[in-house]
Amino acid sequence: MSNSMQAQLRVEPPNWWAGMRNTRLQLMLHGEGLAHYTPGLNYEGVSIVAWHPGASDNYLFIDLEIGPTASAGTFEIQLRRPEKSPISISYRLKNREKPAESFKGFDASDAIYLITPDRFANGNPGNDIVKGMREEKLDRKDDYGRHGGDIEGIRQHLDYIEEMGFTAIWPSPLLTNDMPRASYHGYAITDFYEVDPRFGNLETYQKLAQEAAGKGIKLIMDQVVNHCGLYHWWMEDLPFPDWIHYQENFLNDAPFTVTNHRRTVNQDPYASHADKQRMNQGWFVPSMPDLNQSNPFLATYLIQNSIWWIETLQLGGIRQDTYPYPNKHFMADWARSIMEEYPNFNIVGEEWSYNPLLVGYWQHGSRTTDGYASHLRTTMDFPLQRTLVEALNSEEEWDSGLNLLYEALANDFYYPRPIDIMLFGDNHDMDRLFTQLGESPLKMEMALAFIALAPRIPQFYYGTEILMENSAKPGDHGLIRTDFPGGWKGDNKNAFTGKGLSGQELKMQQYLRRILQFRKTSKAITRGSTLHFAPENGLYLLLRRYDDETVLLLLNKNKGSVKMETSRFSELELAGKDLENLITGEVISWDAEIVLQKPGAYIWMVK
Incomplete structure (x- = not known):
């Protein structure tokens, strides 16, 4: 020591x-x-x-x-x-500032804005470089270096976030990440109770939470219980021999054991002990020691840390990183402890699997054969995210195109509460949605409309609204986390004001703003029932309804003008009613046939 x-x-x-x-x-x-x-x-x-x-x-x-x-x-x-x-x-x-019941977690009434803080806005250049930290350099040309975005930058642009229609923000981790390289991303935490001074301090973080709440915006904290950073302060003096997995390798400078990433061992009735052990105990990467939540002191430490931040920041939710990697029984205890303290709170867990069976396993109330009860209300919908992209990119055939989307949504029979699942088009770990969709604004409109209107909690990644892309380097995380234009003094483009944006970028920004602002007051979208019809002739119709409010989403992949026969939708009882287009304001009548002049997403409000 x-x-x-x-x-x-x-x-x-x-x-x-x-x-x-x-x-x-x-x-x-x-x-x-x-x-x-x-x-x-x-x-x-x-x-x-x-x-x-x-x-x-x-x-x-x-x-x-x-x-x-x-x-x-x-x-x-x-x-x-x-x-x-x-x-x-x-x-x-x-x-306590308020009763436990008053901690209202995010739900389907929210639209979540995911932010990589280092790349969003530099509100305080004075904290760009902090002497004594292992990464002091600031270089906006380095995709994996620090760029200077901070908590103050988010706070200064809460008006923009509110005007766009977002009701919750999810910044990636803001705690101290004293690592020598790529510390900007925040997921190798070196102090679980300290705000990284290059992002600000605890007072700044609390100020962000308070001002966001004043605008009706919830703060979701990105937390990590699976691992810490290699330079966490306790790595110089570990409390117990089993505080981290493969501690003997670390102490003897032996090669670390990497996880096999076989997350299915959490559910697989045939999984070998060896595979389970390596999945649970292996290090995620060499710079992230794997924490042993089976140690009761560490388990208590991590649970109390989460609760401390909920109270300190008056949080509106937690996003838990790499959810299937820690001991799954600890994760159930962790979630249960939080939800028992705050019964109206919410947590979303990251299970990056395209298999809906695995995603559903982690949602509390699922029909698990092993009797596992997760106490986790929300999971992330990676399966539907990938299917949405495939549906829009593929040709219309019996087993492709919009039929993929229709059948994927039909999987909701498996989930205990589909409306509590989080759907997104992209995030900080995958290609930008605009890149995934071949930089097609038309497909982007359809994707954003579906994400916003589906029976889900919608999440959007910063910059998606202005068509940010990483097409030059697919899969490059540094480029995926590009600086938001206008977040730095001297930027030629400013997405906060619209200065320098192309017509296409402005149009998409206004498009999403219109949908999300409408969504705030639409009970049909945020609480209503769902009905959809099997796609035919490149048309897919989905309805959301609550009491006397009805909202229709029609996805049209036809390239030219097309007539939609309405007789197959007779159960909707819309004959003779007027429909107003949310985006254009155009009013049409639900007649025997409706002429659609161009492809894209049609969002209709039944008058």
């Missing part, structure tokens, strides 16, 4: 709250020789239940009971050891 670490006394979580449903709290203390100290305290309603020295001499874990009579305030924890001076630690209990 370094001299600087010996001189430091660390207490995590750094504070807690009175009145929590779970009255137990476990403190992790780190400092020289703390394992040999005995703790004590005297504070009304708070008692020490037990304490546990770490395997390292420098860790002490203290179990507290914070009863119903405990009030907000600061109390002293006394640490004593024979022949040593006592140590006094001040610990603060805060009042």
